[in-house]
Amino acid sequence: MKKAMGEKDKLKKKIFKEGEKKVEDAKRQDITPEEKKEIQEIARKEKKEVQEEKVPLEDKKETKIITPQPLKFFSVFPQGKIIKFMQARKFGYIISSILFIFSIFIILSGKVPLGIDFKGGFSADVKITSSSVNIEDLRTLIPEAYIQNLGENRFLIKLPLDIVERERTEEGLKKDPAQIISEKLKDLGGFEIIKVESVGSIIGRELREKGILAFVLSLLGIFIYISFRFEWRFAIGATLALIHDIVITLGIISSIGIELSIVTLAGLLTLAGYSVNDSVIVADRIREKLRFARGIWTSETINKAITSTLPRTIITGLTTLFPSVSLIIFGGEVLRDLGITFTIGIIVGTYSSVFICSAIAYDIYLSQHKRRGETQKQTAQQTTYAKVN
């Protein structure tokens, strides 16, 4: 696997080289607006020359393509400017720490509302068809249940696990809670089952264990993958950002009362993939920029990488947000929870890929070099390097 990855890297390097050959100006990393104008002027002149040169060499059809085109495009992002993300990373750390501590508090204090998938128990959503029944009638009929009126004669009846487990038949077999409820409801006359969910304690525990296992394994899988593909500092940065995203998303959805069920857990795991996806794209660009900067890290390089990927980060965030918000508004009960999980996760994930992931990688780099007392020397080197360039 390692070898295969190495080959891929080589291939990528080759592509970069081709890119370098083709794009001579691309060598220049920091273009000031004044310089840009110059380049554009030069390029405009060059382009005419290129056209004239290429006409005899290439197919006539091909030349048509290179004929001057309106190359302007609409973009809301500042072109040629570099946003100083790294300088603002302290603020990012503070905001993230507050949210993270808040979420950890919610999770550790057991305030995450577990759905019956993980807790075990029974819930039935029934519609009483025969007569109009008020909630008090149902409460007296099934005193041990938690009952909620959903409107239009629809009721949500929940039984806690201990009652479900206590009921046993003569042979010591578990008695079915759905049966108990439906026997009692039959006295009221007709009823229609909208939805029934019943999970025994054994299955509940198994699902909980499996859920944790799936969670840990996918984190590990993602960590291993990015460690192979990227530098270890990024692997740590991306993994921390990922944990940050998941914990904060879980903390927020828990505090607004969304139950953690199999479906929302699957949503969180998808977010894990999505969050790293964002971080990877930034890291990929930093790696590319570092190659041009001869492997020397400056806040400038990282800012440049984040700024140049910013349009993609934001726009993808938006195009994923549109369907998620649509799920919240139109998706109905089950999909609404999933939609909220995604929406919060996407916002947190987009934020962390900009402010947290690379900042952590950068701080690890800095602390390493500070220890060696090289920072000042390096910054000095860098400034000269930047000037020369």
Next chain:
Amino acid sequence: MNWRGIFLLISAVFFAVIFAWKGIKLGLDLKGGSYFLLNVRTDLAYQNYVDKVGYEILSKLKEKYNQESVLIQGEKIYVGYITDFIEFVKKEFPSFEYKGEEFFDDATYAVFSLRESDKKEIEELSVSQALQVISSRVDEFGVAEPQIFRFGKSRIVVQLPGVLDPERAKKLIGRTALLEFRLVEDTSDYLGGITPPEGVYKSAEMAGGNQIQYFWAYEKDLEKLARFVETLTQYVQGKSVLIGKGEKEGIFRTYVLAPSSQLTGAYLKDARVRMNSITNEPYVVISLNSEGAKIFEKLTSENVGRRLAIVLEGKVFSAPVIRERIAGGVASIEGRFTIEDARELAAVLRAGALPAPVEFEEERTVGASLGEDSIRKGLFASLFGAAVVTLFMLLYYKMSGFAAIVGVLFTLLFIFGMLSLFGATLTLPGIAAIALTIGMTVDNNIIIFERIREEILKRLSLKPSIDVGYKLGMGTIIDANMTTLIAAIFIFQFGTGPVRGFALNLTLGILGAFYGSVFAAKFIIDFLLKRKLFSI
């Protein structure tokens, strides 16, 4: 038409044909229906087997040596410590292993227990047999396209699309339906000297020429009677005490029965509902196969004058006196049934008995109305999300955005084609995954488009910018999607039902997004370039 165009055309036609031909199965959460996860109590199957063999040893030793020194304690069988006995058991019951001697109740016993391999075989057999029985019962129920399969060591998943009455389905699936014929032990008055608790009464009756006593209670005190009966086992010397309906309505009484059944429903050929012309009550007529009829004939001829109890699921239904030898193997079960109960009983008897009781560990039922509602809302939400994304892409990236949206269409075609090809089901979370996929497909294009824009900014020439944008963007796309793919695989591993659908759709979405953006959208972009329609 280049190679990309040809590939696109062939693949798109392929997916469309498969989708049109096979169609997509809807999951239970969209169609309505019930999902049950059953646990077969293999431990009880195994215990039943040990009990049965224990009684067999007891009766054979009694026959041969006229001694009753056999005890059954859980998984172990204790046989009186006499060399002849031990040799006899070793020879006749090789699946039991001699485990040494043990001092128990003032006497030394030889201990036997079932070999591990045989134990496993019994457990295995009970699950596969239960699967078979449940399948044939579901067939009796008449459900279209049920899915019944084994899940893990001792579990069975039953999926019944469109079943509106899950309680009836569960009753049909869950009952053991073990039918037994057992002789009533009327030879001695086992229960004579015992005083019943409050609410339980004692009466005497004449049976088999002896006067014997039994306990009875009104229906409201049935539980008291049941609890009391559990304490009676110590008085009846290895016989069993069961409860059945009394002669009068609303009364339940005890019977002392032979420890094991003389004949079971395994020899059943058919079971039908009949109406009693006098009482106008339904009853179930069972007919035994030829082997069963022979056993029944022998049993009745040897026990004329005794009572024979018909026991269903541990409850005595009736205990008529055997007047004479009965040939032909036909018997009837009467029990003041409703017509529906009688039909159900006949159905489960035809399908056969479960080798062990089953427990319902998980149930998920979605009513058809909610299913319809979900699919409508889910589709609308997805379509609305897609429409907003389309609008956004067209406004922001103009013709390139159009290419990206064509890419999304191909991605959807890919997903639906693949789902049809694998015969996978579409679930509600699956629809959500598809909605997300739209965003992700577009992401692949955004990565490339933004790269192209950067290249354009750098040197203002179009075609090479696009080439470089695609080349550099590709590596990023693979890296970025790989992590989501890893997460999807683990979600698939841990989830069941709807969540698996989610993971599957996510995986297909990632692959489809690659297909849609790299092949389809690129093809459109090349086309736009040729026609000078390209804009970004």
